[in-house]
Structure formats: C-alpha cells, structure tokens
Amino acid sequence: MIALGPAAKPVGALGGFFAMTLDVFIAIARPPFAWREYLNQTWFVARVSLVPALMLTVPYTVLLVFTFNILLIEFGAADFSGTGAAIGTVSQIGPIVTVLVVAGAGSTAMCADLGARTIREELDAMRVMGIDPIQALVVPRVLAATTVALALSATVIIVGLAGGFVFAVFIQHVPPGSFVAGLTVLTHGADVAVALVKAAVFGLAAGLIACYKGISVGGGPAGVGNAVNETVVFTFMALFAINVIATAVGVKITVV
Amino acid sequence: MTNSLLAQRFPRVRARLDRIHAAWNSIGVQTQFYAQAIGSIGDAATNYRTELIRLIATMGLGTGALAVVGGTVAIVGFLTMTTGALVAVQGYNQFASVGVEALTGFASAFFNVRLIAPGTTAVALSATIGAGATAQLGAMRINEEIDALEVIGIRSVSYLASTRVAAGVIVVIPLYCVAVIMSFISSRLGTTVIYGQGSGVYDHYFNTFLNTNDLLWSFGQSVAITVVIMLVHTYYGYTASGGPAGVGEAVGRAVRTSLIVAAIVLVMISLALYGQDGNFHLAG
Numbered sequence: 001m002i003a004l005g006p007a008a009k010p011v012g013a014l015g016g017f018f019a020m021t022l023d024v025f026i027a028i029a030r031p032p033f034a035w036r037e038y039l040n041q042t043w044f045v046a047r048v049s050l051v052p053a054l055m056l057t058v059p060y061t062v063l064l065v066f067t068f069n070i071l072l073i074e075f076g077a078a079d080f081s082g083t084g085a086a087i088g089t090v091s092q093i094g095p096i097v098t099v100l101v102v103a104g105a106g107s108t109a110m111c112a113d114l115g116a117r118t119i120r121e122e123l124d125a126m127r128v129m130g131i132d133p134i135q136a137l138v139v140p141r142v143l144a145a146t147t148v149a150l151a152l153s154a155t156v157i158i159v160g161l162a163g164g165f166v167f168a169v170f171i172q173h174v175p176p177g178s179f180v181a182g183l184t185v186l187t188h189g190a191d192v193a194v195a196l197v198k199a200a201v202f203g204l205a206a207g208l209i210a211c212y213k214g215i216s217v218g219g220g221p222a223g224v225g226n227a228v229n230e231t232v233v234f235t236f237m238a239l240f241a242i243n244v245i246a247t248a249v250g251v252k253i254t255v256v
Numbered sequence: 257m258t259n260s261l262l263a264q265r266f267p268r269v270r271a272r273l274d275r276i277h278a279a280w281n282s283i284g285v286q287t288q289f290y291a292q293a294i295g296s297i298g299d300a301a302t303n304y305r306t307e308l309i310r311l312i313a314t315m316g317l318g319t320g321a322l323a324v325v326g327g328t329v330a331i332v333g334f335l336t337m338t339t340g341a342l343v344a345v346q347g348y349n350q351f352a353s354v355g356v357e358a359l360t361g362f363a364s365a366f367f368n369v370r371l372i373a374p375g376t377t378a379v380a381l382s383a384t385i386g387a388g389a390t391a392q393l394g395a396m397r398i399n400e401e402i403d404a405l406e407v408i409g410i411r412s413v414s415y416l417a418s419t420r421v422a423a424g425v426i427v428v429i430p431l432y433c434v435a436v437i438m439s440f441i442s443s444r445l446g447t448t449v450i451y452g453q454g455s456g457v458y459d460h461y462f463n464t465f466l467n468t469n470d471l472l473w474s475f476g477q478s479v480a481i482t483v484v485i486m487l488v489h490t491y492y493g494y495t496a497s498g499g500p501a502g503v504g505e506a507v508g509r510a511v512r513t514s515l516i517v518a519a520i521v522l523v524m525i526s527l528a529l530y531g532q533d534g535n536f537h538l539a540g
Binding site (some may be wrong): 048050052056057059060062063064066071072075091092098101104105108109111113115116119186191220223224225226227228229232233236238240241243244247248251 | 331333335338339341342345346349350353356366367370371377380382383384388389390391392393395434480492499500501503504505507509511512515516519521523526527530
C-alpha cells in the first residue's frame with residue numbers, strides 16, 4: 001500500500017461517492033424495495049421540513065418583491081410587480097429554499113442517524129446477516145429526499161407567491177388584479193416544470209451526499225458532528241453549482 | 257393535592273401543558289444565553305485572547321475535509337460565484353425577452369448588492385463556520401468537556417460562545433469582500449464572455465447604478481446576520497444532548513433555525529433601510 005498523503009484523500013472520497021451512487025441506482029431497480037422504510041423516511045423528512053420551508057420562503061419572497069417593486073415604481077411600471085415575483089419565486093426561490101431546508105433539516109438528520117449506526121457498527125452487523133445496507137437503508141432515504149423536495153417545492157412556490165401578493169397589494173399598494181395578471185407574462189407552464197425537475201434533482205443530490213457522509217463516518221461523536229457539518233457544506237455547494245447549470249439549460253428550453 | 261389529582265385524571269392535557277410550558281421556558285433560556293454571550297464579549301477579548309485568535313484562524317481556513325477544499329473563504333467565494341453567474345444567466349435572458357438586455361449590468365449592481373450577497377453570505381456562514389461551531393461545541397458537551405471547563409474555573413459561555421461570536425464578526429469582514437467581488441466578477445464574465453454582450457455596455461450600466469451607500473448597508477446587514485447566526489449555532493451546540501446522533505441533530509436544528517432567523521433579520525433590515533421610497537433614483 002503506497003501512502004499518497006492528504007492529496008489523495010478528496011479524490012478517494014469523490015470516487016467512493018460515485019461508487020455508492022452507482023450502487024444506489026442499481027439497488028433501486030432491484031427488488032425487494034424497502035417500502036416501510038421509504039414511507040417512514042418520507043414522512044419524517046416532510047415533518048421536519050414543512051414549517052421551516054414555509055417560514056423561510058415568506059421572508060425571501062417579500063424581500064424579492066420589495067426590491068423589485070422599488071425598481072418598478074421608479075419606472076412607473078408597478079403593474080408588472082407580479083411578473084418579477086413569478087420569475088423569482090418559480091425559477092429560483094422555490095427550488096432553492098426547498099432544497100436549503102431539505103438539506104438543512106432532512107439530510108442532516110439522515111446523516112446523523114446513519115453516522116451513529118455506522119459508529120455502533122450496526123451496518124457491519126447488517127452485512128453479516130446478509131442484508132445489504134444500501135438496499136435497506138440508503139435507497140429509501142435517497143428516494144424520500146427526492147419525493148419530499150418535489151412535493152415541497154410546489155407548496156413553497158404557492159406560499160411564496162401568496163406572501164408576495166399580500167406584501168405587494170396591502171403594503172406597496174399594487175392593484176391586486178394587475179399583480180395576478182402579471183404572474184403569467186413571462187412565466188409559463190414550462191418554467192414550472194423546469195422548477196419541479198430542478199427541485200427533484202436537488203433532493204436526489206442532497207440525499208446521496210447525506211447518505212455517503214453518513215455511511216463513511218469515523219471517530220466518535222466529534223466525527224458524526226463533523227460529518228454532518230461537511231454534509232451541509234457539500235450539499236449547499238453541489239446545489240448552487242447544479243442550480244446555475246440547470247437554470248442555463250432551463251432558460252434555453254423556456255425563453256424563446 | 258388537587259393539582260396531582262387533576263394531573264392523574266387528565267394525563268394528556270397535563271402532558272400538553274407541560275410541553276407548552278417547556279417551549280415557553282426555552283425562549284427565556286435562549287434569551288438569557290444570548291444576552292450572556294454578547295455581554296461577555298469584552299471579557300472574552302481581554303481574558304481569552306489566545307483562544308479568540310486561534311478561532312479566527314481556524315474559522316477562516318476550516319478544519320478537516322473542509323480545509324482540503326480551500327476553507328471557508330473558498331466555499332463562500334464559490335457560492336457567491338454561482339449566484340453571480342445566476343444573475344447573468346437569468347437576468348440576461350429575461351431582460352433579452354423584453355428587449356432590454358443592456359440592463360444586465362444594472363441588475364448586477366442592484367440585485368447582487370441588495371439581495372444576493374447578504375443572502376448567500378448568510379447561507380454560506382450558517383453552513384460553514386456556524387455548523388462547524390455547533391459540531392465542535394456539541395461534541396465537547398457530549399464528552400463532558402464543558403463541565404470540565406467549569407470545574408477548572410473557566411467561564412464556559414465567554415470562553416466558548418462569546419469568543420466564537422467575536423471571531424465570526426471579524427472573519428466575516430474579509431469573507432464579505434470576497435463574496436461581493438466574486439459575484440460582480442462572475443456576473444460580468446457570464447454576461448460579456450458567455451452571452452457576448454459588449455463589455456463597455458455592461459460596465460456603463462454597472463458603474464452608473466453601483467451605489468456606495470448600498471454597498472456599506474449591505475456590509476452592515478452581513479455583520480448583523482453573522483452575529484445572529486453565531487449566537488443560534490453556539491446555543492444549539494452548547495445545549496446538545498443524546499450521544500453521537502444528538503450532536504448531528506443539534507447541527508441540523510441549528511442550521512434550519514439560523515437560516516430562518518437570518519432571513520427574517522435580512523428582511524427587517526432591508527425594510528428599515530430602504531423604506532417606502534427605496535433610496536433609488538433612476539434619473540440620477
């Protein structure tokens with residue numbers, strides 16, 4: 001065994017991550033599927049994410065509508081306030097807030113749970129008993145994160161638009177009719193579809209990163225804490241990177 | 257006597273009341289912790305100066321695997337680079353669809369400063385130094401190191417929490433500068449190099465609408481958000497319980513609380529600063 005030093009460590013981690021991802025995709029297609037675990041995890045992630053997601057989306061939408069309206073009022077085009085709110089909420093704030101919360105609330109808890117099991121050598125015990133931990137634990141968690149991100153992003157978009165409506169109409173005195181009419185000027189069905197696909201991809205990435213950091217943890221309670229910290233950092237970085245690419249592709253599809 | 261009889265007669269009502277009582281009390285406990293942590297910053301700066309300097313160094317560079325990817329500075333720079341690129345992608349194309357893509361430079365100067373830089377900095381700080389602080393303090397709490405500190409006569413709140421809040425505020429100054437510069441550079445490169453807009457057009461609108469006051473206010477917002485984030489994260493780490501999984505759960509709870517609180521603080525400060533007239537003048 002040749003010691004390559006610290007430089008080889010991130011490369012090894014990246015390789016390990018892709019190896020696990022491949023295992024997960026193969027295990028998804030192979031029966032038996034762990035239905036009970038999947039439903040439990042979906043319920044769990046939805047339960048911890050719903051309230052924070054709604055509480056996060058309202059301030060961000062209000063901020064966006066407020067900043068955008070300053071501009072529009074200066075132009076004398078406050079009637080188009082809804083257009084800005086729709087572009088911002090549907091294409092950016094909706095998917096990003098969803099995933100910040102799924103990553104911050106759901107995947108941290110997943111990573112902590114799996115990490116604690118890894119430290120107590122429960123995963124090794126499962127392998128000894130002939131149960132594949134990828135199939136029994138990782139696949140349901142990854143799919144749960146994807147499902148919840150998809151379902152939550154729709155809720156977040158609706159609530160965000162409602163928050164923007166209340167703020168624009170009752171505080172900045174934009175006519176309610178023109179706000180609603182402005183919503184669909186630049187944002188169409190295709191944009192909503194792109195936003196939902198984006199949220200699902202984000203959820204998948206968050207689930208995969210959380211599970212990989214969870215099953216590769218080492219070094220006691222401090223190790224689990226660090227693994228969760230790294231999960232948050234790496235998920236956020238992956239999400240922001242995916243977001244730029246997905247937005248560029250989405251814009252190519254939707255803006256003619 | 258009647259009290260315990262009633263509790264036996266209606267156990268579920270009693271349990272619910274206890275839960276409301278505990279939640280109500282936890283608000284008071286948190287407020288007390290925050291006041292103590294802020295009040296002890298002076299104490300931390302005079303008596304625990306070496307710890308403060310050590311924390312500033314580790315926060316800037318990160319620990320473990322995070323140091324390998326370039327530390328907090330690189331992570332914050334990367335995140336704002338992607339959001340800046342987003343202004344180019346989304347802004348240029350949406351403006352182009354109504355025929356005013358020349359205004360992308362204006363969008364960079366306006367939205368990057370007022371919305372994106374403080375927002376992204378908040379997310380990045382909460383994920384990196386905030387979650388790191390919760391993980392460290394939580395592990396210390398689980399290993400009973402915090403109790404040991406108290407036993408040997410070190411004031412644990414000022415030694416662990418106040419130093420981290422102060423270090424966070426000092427570290428955010430260079431971090432904010434990196435964040436803003438990266439978002440400007442990536443917006444400009446995305447618009448001029450990738451989408452092929454003339455750089456003179458971009459620079460003209462960018463320079464015309466870049467407002468020094470806005471930049472300073474945005475910097476102030478970031479500092480205020482940092483204080484709030486570090487307070488929330490140190491509290492959840494300081495009060496972690498429940499073994500290795502408990503530390504991880506504390507990190508998750510701290511991240512989601514601090515994201516929400518930071519967003520609310522951001523909105524409140526923006527509304528207070530820019531008010532009804534918006535402090536924005538298109539015609540100069």
